[in-house]
Amino acid sequence: EARDQKSSCMIYHPSMDEKAYRRLVLTNDLYRAIENKEFHVLYQPQIDTRTGKIIALEALLRWDHPKKGRISPAEFIPIAEETGLIISIGEWVIRKVCQQLRKWQDDGFAPMGVAVNLSTLQFYQENLAERVEGILKEAGISPFCLELEITESMTINIEQSREALLKLKKLGVSISIDDFGTGYSSLQYLKQLAIDRIKIDQSFIRGLVHDQQDDVIVTTFISITQKMNIDVIAEGVETIDQLSILQQKQCHQVQGYLFSPPLTPETLTQQYYEIQNK
Numbered sequence: 001e002a003r004d005q006k007s008s009c010m011i012y013h014p015s016m017d018e019k020a021y022r023r024l025v026l027t028n029d030l031y032r033a034i035e036n037k038e039f040h041v042l043y044q045p046q047i048d049t050r051t052g053k054i055i056a057l058e059a060l061l062r063w064d065h066p067k068k069g070r071i072s073p074a075e076f077i078p079i080a081e082e083t084g085l086i087i088s089i090g091e092w093v094i095r096k097v098c099q100q101l102r103k104w105q106d107d108g109f110a111p112m113g114v115a116v117n118l119s120t121l122q123f124y125q126e127n128l129a130e131r132v133e134g135i136l137k138e139a140g141i142s143p144f145c146l147e148l149e150i151t152e153s154m155t156i157n158i159e160q161s162r163e164a165l166l167k168l169k170k171l172g173v174s175i176s177i178d179d180f181g182t183g184y185s186s187l188q189y190l191k192q193l194a195i196d197r198i199k200i201d202q203s204f205i206r207g208l209v210h211d212q213q214d215d216v217i218v219t220t221f222i223s224i225t226q227k228m229n230i231d232v233i234a235e236g237v238e239t240i241d242q243l244s245i246l247q248q249k250q251c252h253q254v255q256g257y258l259f260s261p262p263l264t265p266e267t268l269t270q271q272y273y274e275i276q277n278k
């Protein structure tokens with residue numbers, strides 16, 4: 001089976017330190033995490049501050065390891081990328097999200113948009129658009145409900161990226177740039193790749209109140225997107241002060257602990273979705 005073939009080179013040595021050993025264990029266990037049903041998806045609301053309503057959700061993956069408890073995606077996503085498992089895990093996330101959307105719609109809620117994080121490896125899959133289309137069809141979900149978040153590093157090779165992106169866009173899927181401002185900030189691709197939305201990285205939002213430079217950077221991002229007719233959302237909004245500065249700057253889409261942490265679909269249904277959309 002896959003695990004034996006792919007990780008046979010990783011053998012425990014007594015000299016290994018604890019960190020390396022943990023990584024080895026996690027790597028081995030990651031191969032079975034899907035079939036063992038150890039993953040689940042949380043949903044963090046994105047709010048329009050003008051209406052106070054949820055405009056969309058971001059899907060965030062969680063791994064509950066049977067022995068080690070909850071593992072942060074910051075720890076297991078890199079392992080998933082190294083092993084190539086991110087292809088099947090990433091596809092599982094998109095399918096899970098579409099099934100959840102189906103469930104909400106069957107329960108009578110208005111269609112909601114969900115943003116899913118895409119890893120570079122998935123992006124370079126040749127048939128990504130076809131696979132996404134298949135998953136949407138299978139669940140009976142409109143492509144307009146799906147947004148894919150990519151990072152700036154994925155746009156380095158604009159020629160190669162463009163083809164994949166245009167196929168997805170033709171389907172009706174939206175594309176946003178995650179962690180905007182932390183990568184290769186060539187503004188070329190915003191136009192060339194017909195990007196729908198940028199997400200201002202939380203590192204800039206954190207400094208907003210105290211750091212003049214962050215203030216200038218955020219102002220610039222917002223004004224560029226306004227001129228290019230691209231949506232902009234601020235990530236990691238934690239305080240009222242950050243919120244009011246963003247509002248002054250005409251950035252109305254926000255996501256962060258100030259409004260809500262990532263929630264299970266059940267909690268989300270109870271706390272928000274029911275009130276706002278039914």
Ligand code: C2E
Nearest residue numbers: 060061073074077093117118119236237238256257258262
């Ligand atoms: P990201 O895409 O930048 O997601 C935002 C992260 O910030 C999430 O961490 C979220 O829980 C956290 N966050 C939300 N609001 C706040 C806030 O107000 N303050 C602070 N300090 N943090 C906030 P999380 O869920 O631990 O995910 C970490 C990263 O793992 C994500 O960063 C993303 O790069 C990756 N990731 C998560 N799910 C997936 C997935 O399904 N596929 C892929 N490829 N990557 C994923």
Ligand code: CA
Nearest residue numbers: 058117149178
């Ligand atoms: Ca993201």
Ligand code: CA
Nearest residue numbers: 178179199235
């Ligand atoms: Ca982000």
Ligand code: CA
Nearest residue numbers: 178179201202
């Ligand atoms: Ca990030």
